[in-house]
Amino acid sequence: MSDSEDLYHHVGRLTRQLHDALRELGYDRELESAVGSLPDARNRLSYISRLTGEAAEKVLNSVDETKAELSRLSSEAREMTASLAQDPVSAVASGRLMCFLDEVGRSSNRADAHLTEIMLAQDFHDLTGQVIRKVVTLAQSLETQLVQLLIASSPQETLETASVAPTPAAAQAVEAAPQWPAELDGPVVVSAGRNDIVTDQSEVDDLLESLGF
Amino acid sequence: MTNENLKFLIVDDFSTMRRIVRNILKEIGYGNADEAEDGQTALSKLKGGNFQFVVSDINMPNMNGFELLKSIRADEELKSLPVLMVTAEARKEDIVSAAQWGASGYIVKPFTKATLEEKVQKILQKAGI
Secondary structure, three states, X not given: OOHXXXXXXXXXXXXXXXXXXXXXXXXXXXXXXXXXXXXXXXXXXXXXHHHHXXXXXHHHHHHHHHHHHHHHHHHHHHHHHHHHHHOHHHHHHOOHHHHHHHXXXXXXXXXXXXXXXXXXXXXXHHHHHHHHHHHHHHHHHHHXXXXXXXXXXXXXXXXXXXXXXXOHHHHHHHHHOOOOOOOOOOOOOOOOOOXXXXXXXXXXXXXXXXXXX | OOHHHOOEEEEOOOHHHHHHHHHHHHHOOOOOEEEEXXXXXXXXXXXXXXXXXXXXXXXXXXXXXXXHHHHHHHOOOOOOOOEEEEXXXXXXXXXXXXXXXXXXXXXXXXXXXXXXXXXXXXXXXXXXX
């Protein structure tokens, strides 16, 4: 047997031993569950990216429209000022002043509606915040499982010198963190194929009405 | 008491969401509002606080919105208080539970100004306020 074949056999044997040891300790299932949670984290991160993108888009659109509205109003105000300076009686008598004042009112309402849109778009902070919290919990659990795996598979002398345990500050932060109810889902990140959820307010209203509420 | 003076308590662990709800309430004519960041704080503010309306999130630390709702309905002083749930929880099971525990209304996030206004008016009308 050549040296390289011998090495391959050795690595193969070690892999087998590690696999058996992991199975005996039950870490294979934990690892499987940790790996299984990664697509969920990917979905959650995609949701965050989509929601923040949509919010930014909504805000920028509202800002564009408000700016156009204000620019139009400002130009009309300049024209009105010139008319008033030139012939105030005609500006009032022709109804131009009244039209302008009406337009100021309508324009202010439209600008106010855009500002409300901008305010509502900030709801992404709450919705993504809840999802980020879930991803952080998932990363923490993955870290714990990997550390356990490292401890279980490391030779004793390596363990003595390695720093695999969380730092006291990190452990304290985890302990002090507020506890959220685990049974609640938070925002739905993937709604396709689910019939146990509602996707908009009209479905909530229909559901409650069908039950007599 | 006129509706404009009704005292609202907005309960949500995200300050941005509390601010959004507060601003919308103000826009629709209810400028008298206080805030709480979780169910526990809300409950202590509600006792003796002379509030007439609660707008509450569900997923919060310490005491969630369901627990707050149940505590309100179990309290002699607070039990008839209108409680509108405004939450990202979209499971039908949660919506039905909220109704069974006595929620006056249920709004899923994200929501519009029109939805919040419609639900608040409907609840006030039903409560005869």
